[in-house]
Each structure stands twice: as structure tokens, then as C-alpha cells.
Amino acid sequence: MxxxxxxxxxxxxxxxxxxxxxxxxxxxxxxxxxxxxxxxxxxxxxxxIIPSLVGMLTAISMFRASGAMDAIIGLFRPLFERFGVPADVLPLALLRPLTGAGSLAYVTDLIKEHGPDSFVARIASTIQGSTDTTLYVITVYFGAVGIRNSRYALKVGLISDFIGFFAAVAACWLLFGLV
Structure with a gap:
């Protein structure tokens, strides 16, 4: 076979x-x-779609450079750790809906730091495969066909990313436990 x-x-x-x-x-x-x-x-x-991409990439850079991402992560870190989510994967929850390349680079750094078979690397890899780059998809695909009002697509996409994040963590806990 x-x-x-x-x-x-x-x-x-x-x-x-x-x-x-x-x-x-x-x-x-x-x-x-x-x-x-x-x-x-x-x-x-x-x-x-170039104008939409430039706008989105500028917004992402401003979000990261302003320190807003670090502030949000610091705020939610105790809550996430209480539910068994390693603090190292929290930035991935914010990066993944924004940028595929940025989130992949972050996962690569986690794998280098913790090792490919570590629990953190397994969770990060599962999150990477379980969620999508929602804002990128909406920007590119809606921009390509000229849709200006994304209506419920953004809300549904971000809710799906949120559920995918926690489903990935739960699946890793069920399959691998704390290694």
C-alpha cells in the first residue's frame, strides 16, 4: 500500500x-x-489589487511598530496561560489573520527556539494549518472583484480564526498532552 x-x-x-x-x-x-x-x-x-495590498501591509507595519500587539498579548497572557495555551504562541493568534508570511516566519522562529518536536512547535504548526490569513484574503479577493463592503465576511473570518486557534490548541492537548 x-x-x-x-x-x-x-x-x-x-x-x-x-x-x-x-x-x-x-x-x-x-x-x-x-x-x-x-x-x-x-x-x-x-x-x-496593489493599492489594497499596500494599504494592508502599511496597517500591519503600523500595528506591530506601535507596540499595540505587545500590549494586547500582555493583557491576555494570564488568561490564555490559565487555559493551557503556551505564551509563546499568543503572537501567532494576532499575526495569522493579518499576514501569512509573518506568521510563518514566527512559527519558524518558534521551531528553531523550542525544537520541531516540542509542544509549542506542535501547537504553532497546528495553528498555522488551522487558521487563515483573513484580512489578506478579504483584501486580495474582495479587492480583485471590486467588492467594497465585506459585510459579514470579516466577522465570520475572524470568528473562524478564533475557533481554529483554540481548536488547534485543544487538538494538540488531546493528541500530545504536555510533552
Missing amino acids: LDLIQLVSTWAIPVIIAFIPLYAAFRKIPTYESFIDGAKDGFSTAIG
Whole structure:
């Protein structure tokens, strides 16, 4: 069974990459022209979302540089520690909805500091996979299609991140306990 899984994982991407142009040729779809049209659309989309991205990245930098993140973490640290959440993963709760690259860099630092098999690293990795970059997603995707009023998307996204954070901690406590 393991050999079959390894065979499938080795050949899945090359087969898909080869299949798409062959299928397009079979259906007589102008593959290169379709690719060029898609690239043009992608370029115009990228140009359209640049102002939103610059605004979001500026806001994130101001939030971190102002010390607001440290103040919020300091305020909630005793409460989180009472519920078994290691203090080292608290910044991840704030960073993850804001920035994927920033939160990944923070998780990498935690893994380097505590070791890859530590309880903190396991919780941080699980949080990284259980939550999303809500503000980035709303900025990019809503900006790409011109939606200005995100309505409930922001609230639902942040609530989902909050639940994902605590579900990740609970899952790690259930699976690994205090190692």
C-alpha cells in the first residue's frame, strides 16, 4: 500500500501537467492563446489589487511598530496561560489573520527556539494549518472583484480564526498532552 501511495504522489503532478495541454489539444482549444489571455487577466488583476495590498501591509507595519500587539498579548497572557495555551504562541493568534508570511516566519522562529518536536512547535504548526490569513484574503479577493463592503465576511473570518486557534490548541492537548 505504501508503494502505491508513493507511486501516486510521485506521478500525480507530472500527469496533471501533461494531461491539461493534451486534453486541450484533443478538444481543439487554442492552448497558447488561452494561456496568454489568462496571463493578461492576471496582470490586470494584480495591478488592481496593489493599492489594497499596500494599504494592508502599511496597517500591519503600523500595528506591530506601535507596540499595540505587545500590549494586547500582555493583557491576555494570564488568561490564555490559565487555559493551557503556551505564551509563546499568543503572537501567532494576532499575526495569522493579518499576514501569512509573518506568521510563518514566527512559527519558524518558534521551531528553531523550542525544537520541531516540542509542544509549542506542535501547537504553532497546528495553528498555522488551522487558521487563515483573513484580512489578506478579504483584501486580495474582495479587492480583485471590486467588492467594497465585506459585510459579514470579516466577522465570520475572524470568528473562524478564533475557533481554529483554540481548536488547534485543544487538538494538540488531546493528541500530545504536555510533552
